[in-house]
Amino acid sequence: MKIKVGIIGATGYAGAELVRLITSHPQAEVAAISSVSFEGKALSAVYPSYIFLNDMICEKADTVVDKSDVIFAALPHGLSQDLAKECFDKDKIFIDLGADFRLESEEDYKEWYGGEYKDKELHAKSVYALPELFRTQIKGKKTIANPGCYTTGVPLALAPAVVNGLVEIVGIIADCKSGATGAGRGLSQNAHFTDLNEGFHPYKVACHRHTPEIEQTLSHLANESVKITFVPHLLPVNRGILSTCYARLKDGVTDEQIRKAYEDFYKDEYFVRLLPQGVAADIHNIKYSNFCDISLHTDSRTGTFIAVSAIDNMVKGAAGQAIQNMNILFNLDEKTGLDIIPPAF
Amino acid sequence: MKIKVGIIGATGYAGAELVRLITSHPQAEVAAISSVSFEGKALSAVYPSYIFLNDMICEKADTVVDKSDVIFAALPHGLSQDLAKECFDKDKIFIDLGADFRLESEEDYKEWYGGEYKDKELHAKSVYALPELFRTQIKGKKTIANPGCYTTGVPLALAPAVVNGLVEIVGIIADCKSGATGAGRGLSQNAHFTDLNEGFHPYKVACHRHTPEIEQTLSHLANESVKITFVPHLLPVNRGILSTCYARLKDGVTDEQIRKAYEDFYKDEYFVRLLPQGVAADIHNIKYSNFCDISLHTDSRTGTFIAVSAIDNMVKGAAGQAIQNMNILFNLDEKTGLDIIPPAF
């Protein structure tokens, strides 16, 4: 019998992408969907690409919970906590694509999001689920914090270098560029076609909410506190995040050492593709897939290590990774429903 | 056991798309690929999006034929005839994505392509395989002419109106707009980023080679000779063809009659989505899928019928339809490997 999946916030981009991917998943099926803005309407009325393929009607969140074994929530921050509790109490798995359970430190959450943790026990039982880095902690959990998009791309680019102490952890810079789906379905001047098309600019320079989340992950990997400089930019494309990450090489570290460290670290990771020397990561090559492509570069003139990662922000950066986590929780092969070949164009 | 598929011309766009789709096909597998330009090289060196997923080496065409049950060829016109003969003689199915077998009239082929039919018998045994229109003629054939992109979108938009005699067949106009993949992988000024981006223009106005092919199909449907005016344009997007087709309504024909005719004609066609009143066809909604979306409109002020179709030129307009034909030939469900939900963004 297939896993019954409920999707809360199905008409947002992450929710809609979840519907698409779950529908192609051989072991799961969409049992119910909800949307505050479009309750009572068909998902395919919002996204005509789904017409006749998924004409499910958006119901209330509670109904979705009741009909499902696993509940994915793609909600603005602050709205997941009660829902997570409800799921926990009903012994259902809750996979949160929002930010409410991502930060271990409530202080950080207060500072960056302005809210507080209503149920600290529940937070303590939740897990930050970036499978390639924290796989062993995910199994058996009920409350799953699915990482954000930048917060997936940057740590995956840097992890082997940080874990193996090949780079200085002071002075790390992540210069990231995201496609427009990152701005969501909601209308905004930033994502108005004429403003974004033929444009390119940074935003929330050094103050984006993904900063503490990236630092939390890197700190775990480094086993000490890491602070980074993180600057996101908005790209005039639909999908994809490219993260160009800079770190100072420790003395004497060679290119071979670095490459070896990455090869070892990711050798069993299907979704991480360590690109051969001479091929640079490009968002063009991972679109619509769950892959994270990584290319390694060094600037020997200045002793700088440069790791570039490319992910599809809606897949590995959101819905795909959430399904990868579901697969882990249900003891399925991680790539079930996610063995997508990225189109060549 | 899976169907062994050989792809001749695998490094062109249609060939590369075939590789991608066959790789996800549950009943078929890529047995061998060839490319004149990249012989001895890996497909993934040409298309890094396939890296680690398909690193097959391009071989010679003959090798591909020998290793395969069914051979797809995506070659410039003129190069398929010998290959088709070879396959026929070796009792293998040959699906041609090029133009060599599409036109029934050798005169037309001479006029529009400048070549001749080397083996008229083989041509007589081949079939023009647009499944929704000529399904019954496809089964049992060995030499399959897969339609072109415009020549799929325009006839599907007009077929029910033409078959049922609801429109005048004199004066039909097809104003079509194609994404840049239609221009192929080969470099050209037309497809140079800076030239196409923020640009839009018609090309080969009223003299594109797809004209006689569209007319051949419409003539079969109308049961009399049809001539159309066909003007293609180049769109600054990667994929998709939108065909806006105009025909004069016959006196007294109502909107209801037309819609009914389309509903009846396409009621069992999974890949044709007749859109509800008020939703216009958009290439955005069929990207990466084998669907042909059709919207119907009438201009009652002038008595003009307007049918708009949207297809992905690389899927329903090339590789996807070729696989649909393979499925028919091998008695598989037509949508095997093609039940793709078009992404919402």
Place this chain on the structure above:
Amino acid sequence: MKIKVGIIGATGYAGAELVRLITSHPQAEVAAISSVSFEGKALSAVYPSYIFLNDMICEKADTVVDKSDVIFAALPHGLSQDLAKECFDKDKIFIDLGADFRLESEEDYKEWYGGEYKDKELHAKSVYALPELFRTQIKGKKTIANPGCYTTGVPLALAPAVVNGLVEIVGIIADCKSGATGAGRGLSQNAHFTDLNEGFHPYKVACHRHTPEIEQTLSHLANESVKITFVPHLLPVNRGILSTCYARLKDGVTDEQIRKAYEDFYKDEYFVRLLPQGVAADIHNIKYSNFCDISLHTDSRTGTFIAVSAIDNMVKGAAGQAIQNMNILFNLDEKTGLDIIPPAF
């Protein structure tokens, strides 16, 4: 002394473009600007590209009228009539980029816009100012109806053929494609980056409000009532309208006759560029300029004439043409301030 120009609705796209062009006009200067949405704010706060170049504050409409010799209004329909009256009474020139004075028939206005003419006398004194077609009627007028974008591109493409009776006036089709600025600065799902990018679709099929305006112009040119089929589409580019216009050739009309008619008709028109045989009109080549490029094609197989025009919808289709009209009214060389070379890329 420079002409004092007032711009009402300066923060909309047409208004902002007027500011840009007037600022470079050697004989005119922006005296004052207004905006309902941004009253009290600087224009450069809305459009940072103008920062330090035009930091004027948006005032009230009345103030703008008082400070100016000529008032340009770029307002939603229905809002220009009172303003036009005020300007007329104060003996100031009023150039309306909206629709309130474009249609001669109040019946048409009621049917397509749902309003009525408050001051019929004023309407009778106004002029529809498409210079290349109605130049002699413009001089001396006080209330100027500046044509819309599609309504400039389509008539210019067809005028010489229609005036000279070379084509049938029954069955004309205008298949038009507009860039996203046509949808305005206001946020809408249609113009949301992710929806429009990699998309293409028709809208308001055969029911766009520019239909009666195009017909009015063509009827004047043909000297009899003309009805057309008009289908606009939305292009994923910022600027430009390409109009592909189809008409049935009258018997015996030759390509040479047609070209000669166009050459004669436009021989003194700086802003109309009749392209040489073999060069197709492309929005790429007229961006940011006041030119209307026209290419001529015939489909001799079906007896169809195809005229393709390309204009920048914000310049020749709005602000540029309005300034061209101002130049006429003030006895300036028409190209004053408008002799812009379209960038090659």
Place this chain on the structure above:
Amino acid sequence: MKIKVGIIGATGYAGAELVRLITSHPQAEVAAISSVSFEGKALSAVYPSYIFLNDMICEKADTVVDKSDVIFAALPHGLSQDLAKECFDKDKIFIDLGADFRLESEEDYKEWYGGEYKDKELHAKSVYALPELFRTQIKGKKTIANPGCYTTGVPLALAPAVVNGLVEIVGIIADCKSGATGAGRGLSQNAHFTDLNEGFHPYKVACHRHTPEIEQTLSHLANESVKITFVPHLLPVNRGILSTCYARLKDGVTDEQIRKAYEDFYKDEYFVRLLPQGVAADIHNIKYSNFCDISLHTDSRTGTFIAVSAIDNMVKGAAGQAIQNMNILFNLDEKTGLDIIPPAF
């Protein structure tokens, strides 16, 4: 009498942009143009946007030199040296948009470009002409090295901080993103529409030839040797370079100090627009103009200074700056012919 301008390499992007800008220059005129690839052909046959506006025929380089007072050359590196000598001997001003005279150190030229300096004396007499930084050295020179695109954007972003010693000069990172015109008119897979569109990737990571040129400028400003890490990326837009530059703040330096330093440094520079706090530099806002927009940011959490600059790579990064240099050499107001308001969309 107008300055007679000759343009060598007029059919490349920089050359074509020079033609456009000089044509609008009130004190200069294009006297002659040359092109190796298109000799004997009209420029407007290559760029139809110039049709009827500049239909000059491409001549030989020598003819261009003879007809002109000032010669602009936009040639691949290695081809300017002889031409510069010829101009010098004929007492004509030579403005080189190529790289042959940019590097003071012949060693660097050998290392990065693989050539040598044929006439060391001529090199000694040439000047590196980035007006905002080296204005006083430009006047009176005959051989002008016009800076490259990245090499304009990065130093302008950093100059006031470096000159005033507000940042550490070790560890500077320039993460740059360029539009497709940077790749030139020549066809390449990188600039093939389908490859670049919906793609984004770095190239020549830490090994781009502009590296030593940026370092040369920063070293002059710092008065000591500076090495930087420079990573360019290719953006799917036509024009614009955004440079996100990172440097470690010296202890105790405040935001106010930095802003004050920038305000003072650029207070008389028309072409540098220091954006107000809260407005980030965006290539959208400087398109088609000679402006360099700069926004300042600090990451107080990590002590990192972030300066972001946006230029149009074809104008301030090439043709516009070359004309700015011409204006200086001919004692014209620097903004003559360059007082362009960047379009708002």
